[in-house]
Structure formats: C-alpha cells, structure tokens
Amino acid sequence: MGWKKELTLIVQCQSGVSKLRFDEPLSKHTYFGIGGPAAAYVEVNSIGELAAVAQLKRRWNVPVAIIGRGSNLLVSDAGYTGIVVRLIGVFDQLEFDGNHVHVGAGVSLPRLSKTAARHGLSGVEFALGIPGSVGGALIMNAGAWGSSFGDVVEHVEVMTDEGKLIRLGHDDAGFGYRHSGLNAYFCATSALLQLTSGDVKTITDCMNTLYQKKIASQPFAEENSGCMFKNPPDNSAGKLIDECGLKGYRIGGAKVSEIHANFILNLDNATAQDVLELVCHIQTCVKQDKGVDLEMEVKLLGFEYGTNSEYRTIIA
Numbered sequence: 001m002g003w004k005k006e007l008t009l010i011v012q013c014q015s016g017v018s019k020l021r022f023d024e025p026l027s028k029h030t031y032f033g034i035g036g037p038a039a040a041y042v043e044v045n046s047i048g049e050l051a052a053v054a055q056l057k058r059r060w061n062v063p064v065a066i067i068g069r070g071s072n073l074l075v076s077d078a079g080y081t082g083i084v085v086r087l088i089g090v091f092d093q094l095e096f097d098g099n100h101v102h103v104g105a106g107v108s109l110p111r112l113s114k115t116a117a118r119h120g121l122s123g124v125e126f127a128l129g130i131p132g133s134v135g136g137a138l139i140m141n142a143g144a145w146g147s148s149f150g151d152v153v154e155h156v157e158v159m160t161d162e163g164k165l166i167r168l169g170h171d172d173a174g175f176g177y178r179h180s181g182l183n184a185y186f187c188a189t190s191a192l193l194q195l196t197s198g199d200v201k202t203i204t205d206c207m208n209t210l211y212q213k214k215i216a217s218q219p220f221a222e223e224n225s226g227c228m229f230k231n232p233p234d235n236s237a238g239k240l241i242d243e244c245g246l247k248g249y250r251i252g253g254a255k256v257s258e259i260h261a262n263f264i265l266n267l268d269n270a271t272a273q274d275v276l277e278l279v280c281h282i283q284t285c286v287k288q289d290k291g292v293d294l295e296m297e298v299k300l301l302g303f304e305y306g307t308n309s310e311y312r313t314i315i316a
C-alpha cells in the first residue's frame with residue numbers, strides 16, 4: 001500500500017467531513033491565484049486525523065505542508081509533490097472565557113477580530129484587514145499598525161512530528177518581526193489569547209477605522225499575497241521600491257502595485273516564475289540604488305530551491 005492509499009483510509013475512518021483530493025490545483029487555495037497542483041490536498045477535521053497525517057509523513061517520508069488561507073504564499077508553477085493540509089472542523093472554533101479566548105488555528109483573522117469586538121475584548125482590532133488564519137498569523141507573527149499577533153498570545157498548542165500535542169508558553173514561541181519559531185513543529189493547532197475588556201462600541205469603531213485605513217492604502221481588488229518584502233530595520237520596503245521608480249513595473253502577468261509598492265499583483269494570469277523574476281528585479285534595483293537587501297516576507301512552497309537567494313542564481 002502506498003501513501004496515497006493510506007491517506008485515503010485515514011480520511012475514510014473520519015466522520016466523512018474531511019475532503020481529500022489528488023492533483024488539486026493550489027491556485028484555488030492561494031490569494032495570489034497562482035500555483036500548480038499538490039499531489040494530495042486534504043482538509044483535516046480532527047486532532048486524531050491530523051496526528052495520523054503526521055505519522056504517515058514519518059512512515060513514508062512524504063512532504064507535508066500545512067496551509068491556512070494561502071494569503072502569504074507563493075506556490076511554484078510545478079506545484080507541490082507532497083500533501084497539503086488545511087485545518088477545518090475542530091480547528092475552526094473559538095471559545096471565550098473572561099478575557100481569554102481559545103482559538104483554533106483554522107479560524108480566520110477577520111472572524112476572530114469581529115467576534116472579540118462583539119464580546120467587548122480589545123487586542124485584535126488590527127486583524128480585521130488581514131485575510132489569513134490564526135495558524136498563519138502564529139507562524140508569521142502577523143501584524144499591523146504597531147501590533148503583532150504574538151503580543152496577545154499567552155500560549156500556543158502545536159503538534160510534533162510524532163503526532164503529539166504540546167503546549168508552548170509565549171516566550172517559547174520565538175515571536176519576532178513577521179517570524180516565529182513555531183514552524184519547527186509539524187503544525188500549530190490553537191492558541192490561548194489574553195485580551196483586554198473594554199467598551200464594545202469603542203473597540204468596534206477602532207477595528208473599523210483601522211480596516212478603512214488599510215483598504216484605502218493597500219490594493220485589495222487584485223490578487224496578491226500581501227507585503228512581498230519585510231521592512232528593513234528603520235525603513236519601509238514600499239518606500240524604497242517606490243523611490244527606485246518601480247511602481248507599475250511589470251514582468252509577464254505580475255506587476256508592482258501603483259497603490260503600495262510592496263505589493264505584487266497577479267494582474268493577468270501571472271505565473272510564479274513571473275512573480276519571482278519581478279522579486280529578483282526589485283531586489284537588484286533596491287540593492288543597487290539604496291544599498292539595502294530586501295528579504296521576502298511571502299513564503300515559498302514547492303520550489304526545489306528553498307530560498308529566494310538560491311532561486312535568484314537559477315533565473316539570473
């Protein structure tokens with residue numbers, strides 16, 4: 001029996017809620033709308049099922065990638081040779097207890113933000129305009145307007161490669177700027193957030209104001225994956241790219257946004273190759289004109305060469 005057969009059996013043993021598809025186009029599961037097929041795509045519904053996938057990964061040595069909403073991902077045109085897992089069901093639940101909320105990794109950030117506001121809880125107002133999941137926000141330490149997701153995390157639950165759940169306190173999660181240490185584990189499954197109680201109207205107004213500011217200053221109409229580059233220390237990647245005259249610069253179907261230069265848009269059936277060539281062009285221009293190295297914020301999936309700098313030497 002191969003790993004595909006075993007994966008099918010794992011899914012069949014569950015309640016029937018989970019979805020399994022082979023050769024699933026990942027362009028359907030990313031905000032960029034780019035990416036070839038995954039050998040297998042499964043929506044996992046329970047802890048037991050997730051643990052079975054972790055064990056299958058070890059037994060067959062098959063690559064597994066957990067994705068959230070795909071809002072910070074660039075998937076290669078060739079796709080992914082392993083299993084792509086998305087968390088649904090028990091992972092898509094929120095539970096409030098006083099100022100705490102226990103939130104599954106599959107919950108969307110806008111839902112978390114709006115539900116917390118309705119409960120009169122402050123701390124995640126910034127997250128309404130971030131179209132990711134709690135899992136993605138934990139891995140990326142997503143943030144905006146001076147707040148980051150890690151700031152409100154009391155502890156995180158992760159699954160190990162052996163399929164065991166362990167709890168990590170805030171200080172063990174390794175939160176940094178658009179980074180955490182949680183990708184060392186098989187999967188982030190949930191988090192306990194400590195929020196602050198306040199007035200529902202004040203919290204809701206703050207959340208809506210931040211959202212309006214965001215949609216006025218960033219592109220939301222076209223497919224993209226958020227900020228392509230991390231801001232260098234004490235600098236703005238968007239400003240540097242703009243000052244290099246790159247707003248509107250286009251390679252194939254990929255274009256630098258004219259609204260915010262740190263966003264690359266999939267304007268017209270862009271390929272991952274178009275996007276990465278544009279990324280390399282931007283990095284080269286900013287290095288030459290400003291002497292600054294821009295590091296990608298967006299995560300790559302399915303590229304034989306792990307990092308952008310390795311990829312750069314391939315397409316140069």
Ligand SMILES: Cc1cc2nc3c(=O)[nH]c(=O)nc-3n(C[C@H](O)[C@H](O)[C@H](O)COP(=O)(O)OP(=O)(O)OC[C@H]3O[C@@H](n4cnc5c(N)ncnc54)[C@H](O)[C@@H]3O)c2cc1C
Pocket residue numbers: 031065066067068069070071072073087105129130131132133134135136137138139140141142143144183186187188189219220224225226227299
């Ligand atoms: C229009 C737009 C605006 C955005 N604005 C912001 C912003 O203001 N601030 C900001 O920080 N980001 C922003 N982003 C980027 C993105 O929304 C965030 O990084 C978000 O946290 C990613 O979540 P996701 O669920 O989409 O993760 P994905 O893109 O699916 O995955 C991101 C990474 O996390 C990993 N991952 C996801 N879930 C898990 C899990 N449960 N366990 C282990 N690994 C996991 C994936 O393998 C991948 O490496 C924006 C994106 C868009 C498209």
